Amino acid sequence: MRRTDKIPEPGEEDADATDAMFTSLLEDSAEELYEQAPCGYLSTLMDGTIAKINNTLLEWLGLDRSRVVGRMRFTDLLTVGGRLYHETHFAPLLQMKGEAGGIAMDIRAAGERMPVLVTSKVKTSEDGEPLLIRTTLFDARDRRAYETELLRARQAAEEARRQSEADRARLQEALAVLQQSLLPSALPAVPGLEAGSYYHTASPDLLGGDFYDLFPLDAGRSAFFLGDVCGKGPQAAAVTSLARYTLRAAALHDADPITALTTLNTVLHERYTSGEGRYCTAIFGVLEPDGDGRVNVHLASGGHPSALIQRADGSTDYLPTPGGMLIGVLPQASFTAARTRLLPGDTLLLYTDGLTEARTGPDRELYGDEALRTFSAAQPAQGPQALINALGRLLASFGDGLDDDTALLALGVPAPLPTTVSDNLT
Template structure:
């Protein structure tokens, strides 16, 4: 007896071997079709199902006898899927002969909605006549879950961003209120005097470390101060608040400039001497209006000297040498100074953000000499005019101005010119 695949002489029977392989391939192709990881079906041109694989039947929970020749492809779809099939999928297939990756929902076993991706192609005859439609159905449940998770993640991120923006707006509003509490809302009107101010913060949170104020001591005298806290932002703002309220309280108790600055030094040193020292510079003074002038009595604690613009067009610094930083040492000495303001004179107080601004291609310091030259070049038109001119100068520094800057100008208005009598 010979074995299958051999002839009587013991040589391989080629025809028999080919027949075996062909049979195996046919069985494998049919098994692959039936048990494929995706659904397969073929429909007539009207959608009637002519052939369907076991995989898709398992998803549907139906038998072949219930489907083949009895149902159309659209009958497998949910209500929404049918609507999309009729309005989009079928017209696209008719026009182009194929449709790929269309997301639909089928009615799966147990009346469950099952998301799928459908790809269909029309088979045509040699004459180009459409014969049937071959369709592949992919399980999109994992993909739909993944997309839903992505959507939830995106929505969560968007919500977090909206919350962060809302928190940022609330913080900015709170910081704006805090900043307003650190500066006077408006300078008071003083009979016989004029005042002007300007404030620029370099901190991104709009909280600066510079401060100033002008307020009455009694019916005849007014107090003023301008200072600069070391640092920027909320920490500097906390010291600014403490310094401002301390100066006002000390001035009402004993307005002498040296005494007021000494009190501020004591408060800051006691509060910040352990672990995290903090300090500031400041000028504090008293204005005493007279019959034809205003007396100025001031003291400086480590602060740049005040600049006087005189009515004759000159500009000079009011020396306050030896003034020490406020809050560093327990015992300090401050330098007092006196001057008088006559009609047309202006006293300018400023913080070092102005003189330490960087200018030009080489980013040199602007400096006190340049400030004096600039001031002398301005017409002696009063405090507000000088502040306006300096505001324009500061704007021109651009990113060269990297520190907080405050200006406070006080002066006596020049008398109005007497009109010439008509002849």
């Protein structure tokens, strides 16, 4: 019987074995390439829940896979500023176009803020239904450091060329006067209320964008606000001035906190929509005594850190205002309202993120919200000015770790005077 099997040519058996070996190696290395890639990979459900993440990103974050997959969302990995940007820019862009690429954000890496470049793409079914979001994160620390050093070098060269030390001193004096004009010269006296404020200027060479105010509305009621304009310099100062006077005017027309912030959003968006975008964060609120030594507080937040309440009994916690959007970015924005009541001895603290984003310790870690809550809880409940004084000393202790302007505004109800033996006998 004649054989029909093909007789292998010389070398064919070796070639087949080599092909099989490479195929096996490629199959084995595909998963290894995903896990050990020089960039971070993750896949999330459409609501942001993390379904898969590679080892590279887990090492950056300093987290175990069991703590992340199915338990955290992509936004949980971002800093406060990154979450705000994701909500107002990145997520809408991803929803409209199905992809977004090369967006600079910061993640909360192990012990520090880490700059990354984020690219995401929505995976869809054959019917076009979105299934999940695939995201790649590239380490941008070297790039950020290079850009920062380049900018500093350029600014230093321009500064040395443009002005002498005497010119700089005169400029700083003029800037300080202008900065003061953007803040109230003194807080007004409000019956049944104590108030304290503080402003830290990070650089005498730049105008800051933090602002605050307290002013009467009508019989018994007062309004307050505190905010932070994006950027520094004359442009930020112009936005600061516009924001202050807009909120004051809006409050006199309708003091509802959400309405006041909505008016400011409309003004900023219409004013700056045709040029370089300008926006801010802010908390606006109304104080109304209830006639029994207590003060009702109704406030709303637009992308601003939550207010902190130091109670007379020593407890301290935040008044949550999640979800409030940045002011001036979009033509229509949603804001989050909250209510509370201040009893005698209670203090409401508003602050800008220069405080919580200060760098501390040899590793220059972020100070953070929890550290602020713990610090405030450790202070005696002695009223707004005492808390402001303590926070002023804290800010001074940060040294060069405090690289952003910081505004503080504290409002409280005076504690009753202690009763003495002579008072009881009378």
